[in-house]
Amino acid sequence: MLVFLRQEGVDEALIARIEQFRRDYPAAESDTIRIPSPKFKYYGVDVWRLAITAILSGENLLLVGPKATGKNVLAENLSAVFGRPEWDVSFYLNTDASSLIGTDTFKNGEVSFRKGPIYACAEAGGFGVLDEINMAKNESLAVLHATLDFRRIIDVPGYSRISLAPATRFIATMNYGYAGTRELNEALASRFMVINMPVISGPDLEKLLGQQYPTLKEEYAAQLTTLFEEIRRKCESSEISTKALDLRGLLATVNLVENGLSMHEALSVAIINKSFDEFERTLVEDIVSARIDGKLRKEDIFRA
Numbered sequence: 001m002l003v004f005l006r007q008e009g010v011d012e013a014l015i016a017r018i019e020q021f022r023r024d025y026p027a028a029e030s031d032t033i034r035i036p037s038p039k040f041k042y043y044g045v046d047v048w049r050l051a052i053t054a055i056l057s058g059e060n061l062l063l064v065g066p067k068a069t070g071k072n073v074l075a076e077n078l079s080a081v082f083g084r085p086e087w088d089v090s091f092y093l094n095t096d097a098s099s100l101i102g103t104d105t106f107k108n109g110e111v112s113f114r115k116g117p118i119y120a121c122a123e124a125g126g127f128g129v130l131d132e133i134n135m136a137k138n139e140s141l142a143v144l145h146a147t148l149d150f151r152r153i154i155d156v157p158g159y160s161r162i163s164l165a166p167a168t169r170f171i172a173t174m175n176y177g178y179a180g181t182r183e184l185n186e187a188l189a190s191r192f193m194v195i196n197m198p199v200i201s202g203p204d205l206e207k208l209l210g211q212q213y214p215t216l217k218e219e220y221a222a223q224l225t226t227l228f229e230e231i232r233r234k235c236e237s238s239e240i241s242t243k244a245l246d247l248r249g250l251l252a253t254v255n256l257v258e259n260g261l262s263m264h265e266a267l268s269v270a271i272i273n274k275s276f277d278e279f280e281r282t283l284v285e286d287i288v289s290a291r292i293d294g295k296l297r298k299e300d301i302f303r304a
Helices: 002-008 012-024 029-034 045-056 071-082 097-101 117-124 138-148 202-212 218-236 247-258 263-270 278-291
Strands: 061-064 086-090 102-107 110-115 127-131 153-155 161-163 169-174 193-196
Touching: 002 012, 002 045, 012 045, 012 071, 045 061, 045 071, 045 193, 061 071, 071 086, 071 127, 071 169, 086 117, 097 102, 097 117, 097 138, 110 117, 117 127, 117 138, 117 153, 117 161, 138 153, 138 169, 202 218, 202 247, 218 247, 218 278, 247 263
Parallel strands: 061 169, 061 193, 086 127, 127 169
Antiparallel strands: 102 110, 153 161
């Protein structure tokens, strides 16, 4: 990952501080299984510089942006760059204080405390990824207040108070507009450094496709990038919803073609059919047909 950062143009002084951080806070051997090996890299040197500096400064991060901006990819990449074990917490209707911190359980004939992901992350000095934090209930958010601010503590009712290990950081993601989301309250927002995630640029998307599929011909990486940008423009002008604006789907399209489907079949299952409204699905299919030859197969788009 540090080689990748250098290729992206991240300043050597920052990379040296990352290396020092890793020496100062080596991960326990039992936690190394949690250190991610990212399948995808995040491209965007300006965002990298902001995120790295915030973490080195002891701050927590809130990554805010629309769909397909790489929020979760960046969070995973940051855990890998800093060599920290990662705990993922997805907020949903039933996420409450006990599911975050832990709860009593009956084991070996006695009551014991089963640690939740926030407790385990804090104790191990890990990076906690708080996915879609603006879907959390008030009870869940209240748990995070003392954890995320200068106190850096977790009070476990009936047990003890623990202090966060020095390397512990929390990286939250937030997407406006999804069903069930709401505004983040001011008290919680103040505990994060906020990065507005930009949409991936055309050149960076081509680099991502090339990195993921090294034998993909450049002309088809460019065509798929143009298709993705065209779908984005249609979404921004409200001609279609964001259902078809799926970066994972675009990458999966190439994977499906590599495994035997035609381009039309791959685009249908990975992008077009994600628009469940028939009229919108027809519009997306027209966009795709205008940009990509559906008859293309593996031997056409990959180098031998």
